[in-house]
Amino acid sequence: MSGEQVSASEIMVTAAAKEVHDGEIAVVGIGLPQVACVLARRTHAPRLALLLEIGVAEMEPVDTPVGLADSRIFYRATCWSGFLDTLGMNLHRGVVDVGFIGALECDRFGNVNTTLTKDADGKEHYFNGSAGGNDVASLAKRVVVIVRHGKRKLPNVVAYLTSPGFVNGRSRQELGLRGGGPHRVITDMAVLGFDNASRTASLVSMHPGVTIEQLLENTGFPLEVPNPIPITPGPSKEELRLLREEIDPGRVYLR
């Protein structure tokens, strides 16, 4: 194995893997969340159950899928069903511990936008929409958002509220939502959390090699910063080996 540097994606995936625990049930999409959950299963969470919204349980792909609709992600599943089973009888029922979602934008309350972007003049440009994102954000016990760090990706207020976090800082109960809401936002610069009374994102840890100035310059909302600032733990030697040699050897997701 080469002595090359650990990439930001590898740090993100290692951090995300720590957010799922043994014996839990997680709903994942494609990409880094799936890599993270496979890493978790190979290390501290051998009994982690993985579900895909389209109706796939416990898949073991051998070829890298390009998306949720790629037959490669169905391989060696133990169950094939549909939305009513995964998003219904698992997620809506309330037994999904962790849901991973991606974002076009994620604001300071952990509200996620996957629907559209707005120009400066207010013109809307539509994108993919919710698919299962709103369902996961509304109903999972904990939500982990995976997003690239940037001022436009982390605005003060999302241009469109697809998947609610703590809307306007209100509690989940007030909002009528059952799930616990956003727990972590994992970016290529930091891990953010929502453990404060205002239900706004605060810094949990900063990735190695990132400065606080860089971080704040690239964050579109005020960020509560602890003193001293914890550094996100990188992958252990074994975790790195697993990622590079077994889980994503083709570096499709771990660029």
Added chain:
Amino acid sequence: MPDSEKVTDKVKSVAEVVRSIPDGSHIALGGFAIARNAIVFAHEVIRQQKKGLTLSQGVMGMETDLLVGAGLVKKLIVGGGSLDRFGPVRCINRARDNGTIIHYDSSSLSLAFGYLAGALGLSFIPIKSLLASEMMERLEKSAPDYIRRGKCPFTGEEYAFLRGINPDISVVHVQIADAKGNCWINGPRWENEEQAKAGKRLFVVTEELVPTEYIQRQPERTIIAGHRVEAVIHQPWGGHPTGVFGCYDYDAEHLKLYADYHKTPEKMNEYLQKYVFGTRDHWEYLEKIGGLRRLNEIRAEAIFGY
């Protein structure tokens, strides 16, 4: 064949099936992004220029984008959509950006629940998704025929109430069906079952047409029973370029081509001229996308299903 089999034989050509669809119909599509889209059906709807359609679907994909790109769609009731790594559904996004289409945007589970209610004959169904979202905010104002807010009569808990969805037509592409319409679906099936059974009329497209005796060996695999099906369209490779699990992979080359063409309305028209209007039927289309050589390249390996 014996007279009883002639009478129960529902196999029809796609042209005949589409001819029976009135303009303005609400059609529910059974594909998911780039998986198991009824492309042969979408192409024929475009050739026959059925207009003013409402389309509903959990997660839109190529079939939906084709129909919107062809200018045939007035309204969408959908949970989301994309062409996975091949990009967004640009014709659909353009129509939404320009305000040339009515669109009810919700979520995957919302569509599944709406179809479930429709399939069960329920006028509405409560759901805990959508609350506090902008979809709810917009739809409460623009679509009170689709969504309301309500409380559980037993616990007082707040819910979104979704109207039961009963499309005029449901179309699903399956791997195996018999002439009576009994369908097996291989691989995951997103919202296919409830969507099919919510439709007032149900058409299935099948890769393989099998004798009923084959179905009778494993009836637990039957997702849709034939008595609910109006017509069976037998079209091998009918989902190309989307993937059909167990039969063929998605055609990455053609999807990349489409992703390029559908970037502008002008190029989209070129695509439709070449691949849809310029082909008499699906067999001509398959020749145009590379024929037997290409189909052989994407044909599934039995062990993988792709």
